[in-house]
Amino acid sequence: MVYIQNLTKSFGNFKALRGINLKLEKGQFLTIFGPNGAGKTTLIKILSTLMKPTSGVIKIAGLDLREDGESVRKQIGVISHSTYLYPNLTAYENLKFYGKMYDLQNLPATIERVLEEVGLKDRMHDLVRTYSRGMQQRLSIARAILHDPAVMFLDEPYTGLDLHAAEMLRDLLQTVHTRERTVIMTTHSISQGLEVSDLVGILVRGKLVYLEPIGKIDTQDFGKTYFYWVEQAG
Amino acid sequence: MGFFQKVWFITWKDIKAEWRTREIFSSMFIFALLVIVIFNFALDPGADPQMTLPGALWIAFTFAGVLGLNRSFILERENEAFQGLLLCPVDRGIIYLGKMLGSLLFMSLAELIALPIFMVFFNLNLLNLLPELGLVILLSTLGFISVGTLFSAMSIHTKTREVMLPVLLFPVVVPVIIGAVKATDRILAQKPLSEITSWLHLLIAFDVIFLVASFLTFEFVVEE
Incomplete structure (x- = not known):
């Protein structure tokens, strides 16, 4: 469903992404962890056609990102820390x-x-500017799933959410997952990321240094694994 | 939904938001009004109006237009809504035309209301010249907005966008401003239509060239 081969992105001399390779099957949920500046947002922006890669091949739902950008956009839903509302x-x-x-x-x-799914039906005729941050993020989820996309990209979706909103987002992500959508999510939060994932990756300095299925991971000790790989790559 | 329906829906979204806030229109109109008032005080009452009034009118319109263009894209920057727009499965040219049409409507509306005020302040009776003047204003505004929308989108992520937009825009729209001022000057002097034909041709040529060029290049300027 998502195929990435040797993806690179440079800004002048700075290499934001350095040879990312990835293959996700239908319905798989990949969470990518990484420190600030690792290239997580750049990766999501490229996958969602907002940014052009420097080199590499990306296919989403069998469509080439460079040649069929418009068709790819029909297949994807994006949730970011910005709500796009x-x-x-x-x-x-x-x-x-x-x-x-x-x-x-x-x-x-x-x-x-x-x-109804995101619990905002009662307030659907209120201006978005009157919504709390959590409600806006829920509406942002509604916007992203409105066209029933086959693939979803989530870039730090928990940023700025209060506990209640984060709980609701987690439940919604579970729902998204059970509907056979392929998902790539980036986050800083190890506990929230591990809850819903099938695959876990660590991105450091533009390189995907770690990629394992959740079954092979000691979730209790994943923090140590994370810091090990961040230090190794740093 | 067809091409033009999508263009219209992007414009509709801007009109709807503007109807609630009146941010773009009010900033443009108040600015144009202030320029007219200042010129009214600054100009010598005995001076020949032909020498200064066309320039004064187009200073008011163009600077108000820059304000409107800036506001239009600042609203898109809130919540990074412009990125949401770019994520839609539509040709990027549709987004350009939708935004351009919205800005054209807002600027035309501000001009429509500022023009009678200009007539009152400078004691001009332009009612019998309105068809010619209206045509010049429409063509000039279209040229100005077609380039302005492209540059606004280009400077959306720059920190000094309020300065960047006029710096980028004015050198390119110089032909439009010259054409607009010269044609307005001829109209105010009640010269025959044949005297403004060449300026009208210039404005039409500019509009066609820059509308098509902006439509085609918009995709490349909005990509990071």
Whole structure:
């Protein structure tokens, strides 16, 4: 479902990504941990077509990212620490706008369904600027799953969330996972990342230095593993 | 949904947000009004209006336009909504046209309201010249906004975007500003239409060239 071969990204002389190789099957959930500046956001931006790679091959749902950017965007949903929402539109209007851009059929019913899922149906006609940070992030999830994407990219989705909102996000990620969506998530939070993953990776200085299935990992001691690889690569 | 429906929906989104806040329109209109008032006080009452009024009018319109363009993309920067727009499975040219159309509407509206005020302040009766003047304003505004939208998107992530936009924009739109001022000057002097034909041709050529060029290059300027 997601195929990455020898992906690199440079900004001038600085190499943000250095030869990433990855293959994810349908329904797999990969969490990538890494310190600040490791290249996690750059990787997600490239996978979501917001940034051009310097070299390498990326295929998502069989589509080449360089040649079929528009078709790839139909297949993906992105959740970031930024919500991508318009604060002066209501939740309903935001989703209606995005739904129209995705050519969705039966839009009113779809919007109501996803808003119900994220627990915002009662406030769907309120302006987004009146929402708390947690509610905005829930709406951002609704925006990302509105078109039922086959692949999801999540870049630090827990950033800035209170405990309640983080709990809700975790439940939503479980739901996303059980629906056979392929997911790549980056996060700093080891406990939250390990909860939902099938595969765990560590990205340090632009290199994916560690990639293992969750079954082969001692989740209790993963903190030590993480610091070991960060220090090795540093 | 077709190409033009998507363009319209992006514009609709901007109109809807603007209707609630009136941030873009009010900043443009107040700025244009201030320029008109200042020129009204600054100019010698005995001076020949032909010498200064076209320039004063277009200073008000163009600087107000820069403010509007800046505001339009600042709203997109909030919550990084512009990235959400770029994630949509639509041709990036559609995004350009949608944003351009919104800015064109807001600037035209500000001009539509500022023009009668300009007439009152400078004691001008332009009612019988409105078709020609309206055409010049429309063509000039279209040229200005078509380039301005491209450069606004280009400077969206720069820290000094308020300065960067006019620095990038004005050298490119010099032909539009010259054409607009010269044609307005001829119209205010009540010269025959044949005297502004060449300026109208310049404005039309600029609009077509830069609209097409901006549409085609937008994809490359918004990619990081």
